Amino acid sequence: MLNRLGGQLPIAAQEGKLPTFVRNPVPEPEMQVTSSTNWPFDIRPLSAHLGAELIGVDLVQGVDDVLFRAIYAAFLKHQVLLFGTQQLPPGRQVEFARRFGEVQIHVMNQYHADGYPELYRLSNLDENGIPTGKHPDRGTLAWHTDGSWQRVTGQATILYAEVATSEGGETHFCDMYGAYERLSPAWKTRIANLRAVHNLNFSRTRRHGEDPMTEAQRRERPPVDHPIVRTHPETGRKCIFLGDHAEYIQGMDYEEGRALIEELNAMAVHADLTYAHRWSPGQLILWDNRCVMHRATEYDPATQRRVIRRCTVLGEVPH
Numbered sequence: 292m293l294n295r296l297g298g299q300l301p302i303a304a305q306e307g308k309l310p311t312f313v314r315n316p317v318p319e320p321e322m323q324v325t326s327s328t329n330w331p332f333d334i335r336p337l338s339a340h341l342g343a344e345l346i347g348v349d350l351v352q353g354v355d356d357v358l359f360r361a362i363y364a365a366f367l368k369h370q371v372l373l374f375g376t377q378q379l380p381p382g383r384q385v386e387f388a389r390r391f392g393e394v395q396i397h398v399m400n401q402y403h404a405d406g407y408p409e410l411y412r413l414s415n416l417d418e419n420g421i422p423t424g425k426h427p428d429r430g431t432l433a434w435h436t437d438g439s440w441q442r443v444t445g446q447a448t449i450l451y452a453e454v455a456t457s458e459g460g461e462t463h464f465c466d467m468y469g470a471y472e473r474l475s476p477a478w479k480t481r482i483a484n485l486r487a488v489h490n491l492n493f494s495r496t497r498r499h500g501e502d503p504m505t506e507a508q509r510r511e512r513p514p515v516d517h518p519i520v521r522t523h524p525e526t527g528r529k530c531i532f533l534g535d536h537a538e539y540i541q542g543m544d545y546e547e548g549r550a551l552i553e554e555l556n557a558m559a560v561h562a563d564l565t566y567a568h569r570w571s572p573g574q575l576i577l578w579d580n581r582c583v584m585h586r587a588t589e590y591d592p593a594t595q596r597r598v599i600r601r602c603t604v605l606g607e608v609p610h
């Protein structure tokens with residue numbers, strides 16, 4: 292089925308529903324574990340389209356320049372990287388993040404963790420490790436890109452699982468290069484010069500209304516506009532840059548812009564461009580916010596236990 296500009300709609304959108312998760316496509320046999328030419332680790336694709344596991348990288352020991360260059364090359368190529376189980380202290384996570392660039396100090400300072408303002412802790416446990424029944428941030432359940440509500444947006448995000456659920460609480464990633472490439476020529480022309488206004492207060496209020504931003508936090512993070520079609524500053528490839536923080540479109544009637552954003556957000560997510568990750572404790576995932584959207588999935592915060600430490604590295608002003 293085609294949408295009104297001749298683009299192929301994802302199956303879920305054809306059925307009038309939000310895109311839904313489909314388990315990861317299986318990588319082709321030739322995509323199994325490989326030793327890449329000069330990389331000091333083996334690599335295993337996580338799905339047929341994006342994501343790779345780096346095998347044999349011990350982040351606890353620290354990352355020297357040779358290793359970091361290889362990780363960075365893999366990051367640009369695979370967009371989402373998984374590191375095997377390790378007991379990574381908070382300071383080591385921040386240290387690793389700093390290799391990528393300046394680390395964001397999140398405006399929602401109630402989430403700062405372990406004495407590190409660079410870490411944002413998503414936990415449903417109380418101080419005794421008992422589930423509170425309260426989800427720590429329901430805004431993460433919608434597809435988004437971290438920090439798109441800032442002028443300088445997020446480059447890498449690094450998640451580390453201290454405690455993982457046995458059911459639900461997955462993280463899903465979708466390739467926005469592929470999403471752009473699948474747009475029809477008419478859609479590409481239509482959105483080529485449009486800019487969306489991203490607003491953290493909008494997305495939080497709309498999704499849950501819990502822990503509203505204070506007036507000072509809102510003042511600190513006013514809405515900002517970004518191109519809907521972004522050129523990745525390092526790969527030079529075009530991708531869709533939108534997600535749940537996008538509120539309206541500059542120069543367009545508010546409701547018309549809202550409808551366009553909703554349509555594009557739905558069109559951007561394709562099951563076969565998505566990798567779905569089920570967490571184990573001690574795993575770390577790193578991804579490129581400039582060309583990937585992500586979301587968490589629901590879990591029962593009254594019975595499940597989930598503690599994730601997040602660190603986001605600042606990138607650049609999108610163009």
Ligand SMILES: [Fe+2]
Pocket residue numbers: 431435436437585
């Ligand atoms: Fe996020």
